Amino acid sequence: QQQVKQSPQSLIVQKGGISIINCAYENTAFDYFPWYQQFPGKGPALLIAIRPDVSEKKEGRFTISFNKSAKQFSLHIMDSQPGDSATYFCAATYSGAGSYQLTFGKGTKLSVIP
């Protein structure tokens, strides 16, 4: 059972455009939602994260929007650059798990073309 569903699988955006990646979750116990960025041959790097008590969090060009009632959250990348081309993963976890184990989506491969 996949607990975090991510879409789209791949995304092509023009340089300067907005990239939007969506995730939906099933487990209402989740209380921490990070996004990771992964370049080929590298491990995932923590990009930005949000807790369900806020609806939006912004860090530079990256913004997470969170809709608790719909059990959905999304990553917006403003002014997308070719250097943003990578695979992005949403994830979720909860303190009740004891270990804060992360449940990941399947990833979105973003290509930003000049």
Added chain:
Amino acid sequence: DAGVTQSPTHLIKTRGQQVTLRCSPKSGHDTVSWYQQALGQGPQFIFQYYEEEERQRGNFPDRFSGHQFPNYSSELNVNALLLGDSALYLCASSRDSLGTYEQYFGPGTRLTVT
């Protein structure tokens, strides 16, 4: 400040063999989690070690085992390798004393089973 390090970078093994992967956590971190990332998929939680004990385990068979040392470094052992064990194995570290959800990943070990 050294991040999470893993060794070796790449490994090729034959079916039925055993393999040991190593991880050193980020400075100041005391908790190590292991994840398996199949090609084109998101990472999947294998288990987590804290205070030299396995704290939680994902849906992986007993062929997967681990260990944490007093210096917080960790090993992942896989016995009786199967072709399906070919994947990128990721180590993530965190600091339990802060109750932190943030996990930082290493570059991974690419395991190929032939």
